Amino acid sequence: MKITLNGESHEVADELRLDALLESSGYANKRVAVEINRQIVPRSRYSEHQLKPDDRIEIVHAIGGG
Amino acid sequence: MTHTDTDMLVIAGRPYQSRLLTGTGKFKDLEETRKATEAAGSKIVTVAIRRTNIGQDPEQPNLLDVLPPERYTILPNTAGCYTADDAVRTLQLARELLDGHKLVKLEVLGDQKTLFPDVVQTLEAAERLVADGFDVMVYTSDDPLLARRLEQIGCVAIMPLAAPIGSGLGIQNRYNLLEIVENAKVPVLVDAGVGTASDAAIAMELGCDGVLMNTAIAGARDPILMAHAMKLAIQAGRAAFRAGRIPRKRYASASSPIDGTIG
Numbered sequence: 001m002k003i004t005l006n007g008e009s010h011e012v013a014d015e016l017r018l019d020a021l022l023e024s025s026g027y028a029n030k031r032v033a034v035e036i037n038r039q040i041v042p043r044s045r046y047s048e049h050q051l052k053p054d055d056r057i058e059i060v061h062a063i064g065g066g
Numbered sequence: 067m068t069h070t071d072t073d074m075l076v077i078a079g080r081p082y083q084s085r086l087l088t089g090t091g092k093f094k095d096l097e098e099t100r101k102a103t104e105a106a107g108s109k110i111v112t113v114a115i116r117r118t119n120i121g122q123d124p125e126q127p128n129l130l131d132v133l134p135p136e137r138y139t140i141l142p143n144t145a146g147c148y149t150a151d152d153a154v155r156t157l158q159l160a161r162e163l164l165d166g167h168k169l170v171k172l173e174v175l176g177d178q179k180t181l182f183p184d185v186v187q188t189l190e191a192a193e194r195l196v197a198d199g200f201d202v203m204v205y206t207s208d209d210p211l212l213a214r215r216l217e218q219i220g221c222v223a224i225m226p227l228a229a230p231i232g233s234g235l236g237i238q239n240r241y242n243l244l245e246i247v248e249n250a251k252v253p254v255l256v257d258a259g260v261g262t263a264s265d266a267a268i269a270m271e272l273g274c275d276g277v278l279m280n281t282a283i284a285g286a287r288d289p290i291l292m293a294h295a296m297k298l299a300i301q302a303g304r305a306a307f308r309a310g311r312i313p314r315k316r317y318a319s320a321s322s323p324i325d326g327t328i329g
Binding site: 025061066 | 120231
């Protein structure tokens with residue numbers, strides 16, 4: 001299925017859960033926050049959150065800023 | 067024990083040992099960020115919230131690895147946000163990122179050339195964030211009435227600019243700042259415009275509770291030395307404010323006694 005990840009289109013496996021997406025992107029146990037279709041998904045729910053086609057996913061982190 | 071030991075900056079009920087708050091942007095690398103932050107002695111450091119680079123090596127060191135939240139109060143900002151919606155959304159993500167952390171820096175910009183704040187959007191965002199339980203430190207223009215309004219809304223610190231962000235023009239508005247400082251019951255921190263140490267000292271001598279800066283340090287030829295200079299300037303300016311300066315007079319007043327001169 002197709003999802004949009006940080007503004008870019010990605011093809012991923014159907015029935016993918018959020019924790020698996022984070023794992024495969026290298027963000028397992030990293031300090032990130034995730035928003036799907038403008039709703040924040042709390043860390044505690046990563047493993048149960050099922051992704052759907054056309055989900056718009058934002059993964060953010062802290063970087064240098066003033 | 068010195069006078070400064072008890073003279074803490076208190077924001078939202080929490081004391082901080084340093085009145086210098088520093089940004090973490092524009093440094094050469096994370097090591098320079100870490101060293102400059104240490105030299106500045108800052109306890110509160112701002113960070114920006116941005117998309118991760120998908121595909122980039124996630125094992126790269128992270129800002130929060132060199133400035134761990136256990137040692138520093140991380141102040142997520144809304145830099146780059148031009149609407150109240152974007153600002154609120156960014157800080158909600160920041161709260162999730164930082165495990166429920168409530169202290170945030172709100173800035174909603176209105177113009178790309180000056181980076182002046184959009185005060186209408188800022189007010190709206192501040193109201194929504196306060197209602198949502200955030201402790202909001204708010205970047206604003208130097209308008210005393212607006213500062214009062216932001217305080218009434220429930221912001222925990224008012225942070226007027228001294229000059230445009232990154233301009234290094236120094237304190238351009240000392241009477242406005244003075245008016246804001248004298249009327250505010252929450253801390254007032256200069257946020258933006260400082261160019262060198264004397265600017266920071268002037269802000270503190272006016273009675274500001276602190277200064278937040280980034281470019282003045284990160285953009286200096288030697289950022290770590292400038293961070294050190296800023297730390298001293300903040301301490302000197304604060305001490306001078308507390309000590310109470312002498313009034314300005316047009317003519318001289320001899321320092322040595324007149325009585326007993328020979329001849």
